[in-house]
Amino acid sequence: MEQATKKTEPRNSVNGVNVDDLFGTIDAVKKTPVIAKFKFRAENQWIDGGHNRTTIKHFYGTQQDHKHKEPFVLDADEPPLLLGRDLGPNPVEYVLTALAACVTTSIVYHAAAKGVAIRSMESRLEGDIDLQGFLGIRNDVPRGFKDIRMFVKIDADAPPEKLDEIIQLGPTYSPVFDTITRAVPVSVKLEN
Amino acid sequence: MEQATKKTEPRNSVNGVNVDDLFGTIDAVKKTPVIAKFKFRAENQWIDGGHNRTTIKHFYGTQQDHKHKEPFVLDADEPPLLLGRDLGPNPVEYVLTALAACVTTSIVYHAAAKGVAIRSMESRLEGDIDLQGFLGIRNDVPRGFKDIRMFVKIDADAPPEKLDEIIQLGPTYSPVFDTITRAVPVSVKLEN
Numbered sequence: 292m293e294q295a296t297k298k299t300e301p302r303n304s305v306n307g308v309n310v311d312d313l314f315g316t317i318d319a320v321k322k323t324p325v326i327a328k329f330k331f332r333a334e335n336q337w338i339d340g341g342h343n344r345t346t347i348k349h350f351y352g353t354q355q356d357h358k359h360k361e362p363f364v365l366d367a368d369e370p371p372l373l374l375g376r377d378l379g380p381n382p383v384e385y386v387l388t389a390l391a392a393c394v395t396t397s398i399v400y401h402a403a404a405k406g407v408a409i410r411s412m413e414s415r416l417e418g419d420i421d422l423q424g425f426l427g428i429r430n431d432v433p434r435g436f437k438d439i440r441m442f443v444k445i446d447a448d449a450p451p452e453k454l455d456e457i458i459q460l461g462p463t464y465s466p467v468f469d470t471i472t473r474a475v476p477v478s479v480k481l482e483n
Numbered sequence: 484m485e486q487a488t489k490k491t492e493p494r495n496s497v498n499g500v501n502v503d504d505l506f507g508t509i510d511a512v513k514k515t516p517v518i519a520k521f522k523f524r525a526e527n528q529w530i531d532g533g534h535n536r537t538t539i540k541h542f543y544g545t546q547q548d549h550k551h552k553e554p555f556v557l558d559a560d561e562p563p564l565l566l567g568r569d570l571g572p573n574p575v576e577y578v579l580t581a582l583a584a585c586v587t588t589s590i591v592y593h594a595a596a597k598g599v600a601i602r603s604m605e606s607r608l609e610g611d612i613d614l615q616g617f618l619g620i621r622n623d624v625p626r627g628f629k630d631i632r633m634f635v636k637i638d639a640d641a642p643p644e645k646l647d648e649i650i651q652l653g654p655t656y657s658p659v660f661d662t663i664t665r666a667v668p669v670s671v672k673l674e675n
Contacts, residue, residue: 307532312566317618327614331575335583337604340499343587345580347572350562352614357564363572365557367584370542372549374504374592380539380555382585382659383523385577388537391527392559393574394671395535397617400566412529415674422519422544425589425658426509435661442674455673462671466617467574470627474666479586479654481647482607482634 308403326353341375342368383436386471387416393467394441401460408448409457416441439471500595518545533567534560575628578663579608585659586633593652600640601649608633631663 303311320327330351337343347363349356367382369375380388391414402409417440424434443458462468495503512519521544529535539555541548559574561567572580583606594601609632616626635650654660 307534308566316566317620320615320618320620324613324615324620327618327620329612329614331573331579331610331612333576333579333583333608335580335587335606335608337587337591337601340591341588342499343584345583347576347580350576352564357562359562359572360569363576365572365577365580367580367588369588370549370551372544374500374508377552380551380557381523382581382588382657383662384525384539384542384555385557385581385584386659386662387523387525388527388539388557388559389574389577389581390669391525391537392535392577395527395529396533396559396561396574399529399532401619409529414527416525416527418523420521420523420658421516422521423512423516424661425656426512426519427593427656428509428512428516428519433661433665434656435658435663435665436667439667439669441669441671443671444674458671458673462669464617464619464626465574466612466627467578468627468669468671469616469625470575470578471662471667472669473625473627475628475631475663477582477631477633477654477660477664479633479635479650479660481650482636 305403305406306399306409308400310403310406313400313404328352340369341373341381342366342378383418383420386436387418387439389467390439390441390465390471391416393465394443394461397463397465397468398443398445398458398461401464402447402457407457410446410448412443412445412447414441414443436471497595497598498591498601500592502595502598505592505596520544532561533565533573534558534570575610575612578628579610579631581659582631582633582657582663583608585657586635586653589655589657589660590635590637590650590653593656594639594649599649602638602640604635604637604639606633606635628663 366379368378418436423429424432558571560570610628616624
């Protein structure tokens with residue numbers, strides 16, 4: 292009966308994720324793995340001092356280019372304490388944004404795939420940086436984050452003892468968690 | 484003479500960076516290294532499906548808490564192809580934003596410290612991800628970026644053969660470049 296009911300529903304949605312589409316995507320990728328190869332892109336324009344602007348317009352996936360509905364424009368700056376004018380989050384705050392968003396989405400999608408409904412979820416993150424690295428004062432101090440901690444509050448349709456298992460779907464599957472915790476090669480080249 | 488002239492200027496600015504303040508900061512950190520220990524923070528609220536919202540309000544540095552002039556609010560979502568509604572950049576696009584902004588700012592600040600004036604700078608970035616990882620189809624495929632490439636165009640007060648040296652100040656000093664290219668520990672914990 293439940294099966295029959297589900298089939299008549301136009302959208303089989305859990306956590307706002309259409310799980311029919313999700314399983315359809317998984318099946319399609321299993322058949323044709325090349326469609327899972329994505330290229331994400333960004334363009335940046337320096338404005339002044341610590342102020343610069345990134346535009347996100349398009350990406351590549353399923354063997355073709357795709358445009359976002361509209362370009363996303365993201366300003367970055369430094370606070371006055373770091374010699375900027377505070378016109379946007381600073382670059383490392385964008386890293387925390389990326390991580391927060393990705394771990395959250397990974398929990399939501401993978402919980403949906405398991406049929407676990409999430410009622411609400413919020414998180415806070417904190418990351419430590421010693422600016423002696425960036426300032427070039429000490430070479431033995433890393434330039435970037437030394438450590439990042441994320442704390443997640445979740446209300447889900449699961450017994451309390453299962454909640455940690457659900458939030459660990461985040462670090463298990465999150466592309467940004469993986470990008471930060473693994474050493475990813477980055478090249479920076481001059482273009483004429 | 485030049486020295487005397489500079490002293491009468493209220494702001495000794497190169498590339499929009501007050502280099503007197505920059506060298507002042509470096510001297511202060513050398514004397515009292517603990518002031519260079521920063522904590523950056525973010526809060527995230529899940530909304531629905533791939534849509535969630537990060538708020539950046541405050542950070543810790545120079546042994547005290549600091550508030551941004553106003554909170555920065557950043558929405559993330561997935562494009563329809565990845566089962567979202569395209570209401571914001573997706574998390575890995577935020578990683579590229581962070582990297583673009585940080586490499587750019589690192590070039591600008593360190594060129595300023597060297598007295599190299601930059602007239603204009605722009606960049607484009609591309610990163611490869613195979614979504615077989617995120618989808619849990621193959622465990623030998625990384626979930627995150629396999630490789631990221633950044634291409635920088637710069638017009639600076641330097642001979643052409645020195646331009647690559649200037650842009651390499653980015654990867655040399657950028658906290659986000661370091662965070663991505665080094666394995667940084669991240670913990671994700673349930674909070675009651």
